[in-house]
Amino acid sequence: MSRVLITGIAGFAGSYLAEELVDGGFDVYGTRIRGESTANLSRVKSRITVCTLEIRSRQSCERLMHDIRPQVVFHLAAFSDVGASFIDPALVMQINFGGTLNLLEAVRESKAAAKALQVFINVGSSDMYGRVKPAELPLNENQPLRPVSPYGISKAAADFLCATYHQAYGLPIIRVRAFNHAGPRQRPGFVIPDMAGRIARLERKGGQRVLKTGNLSARRDFTDVRDVAQAYRVIAQRGKPGEIYHIGSGKAVSIQTIVDMLVGMAHRPIVITPGAGSARPIDVPVLQADITKLKKLGWQPRIVLQKTLSDTLEYYRSRI
DSSP: OOEEEEETTTSHHHHHHHHHHHHTTOEEEEEEOTTOOOGGGTTTGGGSEEEEOOTTOHHHHHHHHHHHOOSEEEEOOOOOOTTGGGTOHHHHHIIIIIHHHHHHHHHHHOHHHHHHOOEEEEEEEGGGGOSOOGGGOSBOTTOOOOOOSHHHHHHHHHHHHHHHHHHHHOOOEEEEEEOOEEOTTOOBTBHHHHHHHHHHHHHTOOSOOEEEEOOOOOEEOOEEHHHHHHHHHHHHHHOOTTOEEEESOSOOEEHHHHHHHHHHTOSSOOEEEEOOOOOSSSOOSBOOBOOHHHHTTTOOOOSOHHHHHHHHHHHHHTTO
16 A cells, blocks of 8 residues: 545545655555645655646546556545535535546446555545434444535435445445545634634734634534544554544533634633534534544544644744
């Protein structure tokens, strides 16, 4: 497993996975969309090969897989903004479901690519589970999928597609369902970078500093992105094709707790006040992972939530 391909390598999780694999001695290739910045890859840019991919194009995917012939594929490229997925659900399906289909067909149609491939890691999301009952927590890998967002639906469809391609064609696919992850480099549009960025800006402001928030009652399972990157590698090396693995911390934390912790780290006093509610037509109250299967592969989270939040806040302070 020396030659690996990471789709979405220039993104948040993709860049940390690139660092994890380069440090481990792997030969790393990756894809980005046209015009996408490679700033996240600054530490490893000289040691990896990055190419542009239009994942909605079957021909582009076929050329990619035939030319690189990776032994391992980490499929991270996706439209990942849950709230924004309600605005253009067709685009979300084209990228998340259609893009996955194009990659799988590219492997199946190329004898050279199929022969080289040892593991295909398809990265799904906890959002595929939708609204869950308290009695179902923590969620194990057998939990029914009941997505309530276009993003969750697109990821569930891709997940089912991967199961079919493993069963029907014998492709060595492992399905991963990653719960919320956070850390430095995460772009705005997610709760932790949004709050960290706003707090960093408020610290520079005079007078009363007010942080307006929406509904903070939702609870999520947060893992540091650096731990997530290590989990991807462990699953590729020790996981079993056909299986599903959760990546998470195993704990559900309220958004209120996240905000309180970040405000507690602020260099200036900040007042939290209620603001606008959630912009999503449907939201999910709680998600929490059962990570027993992943722990059996020898992985467990190392980085505590406080460090994740502190590092993210420092990242945004350095950019203001």
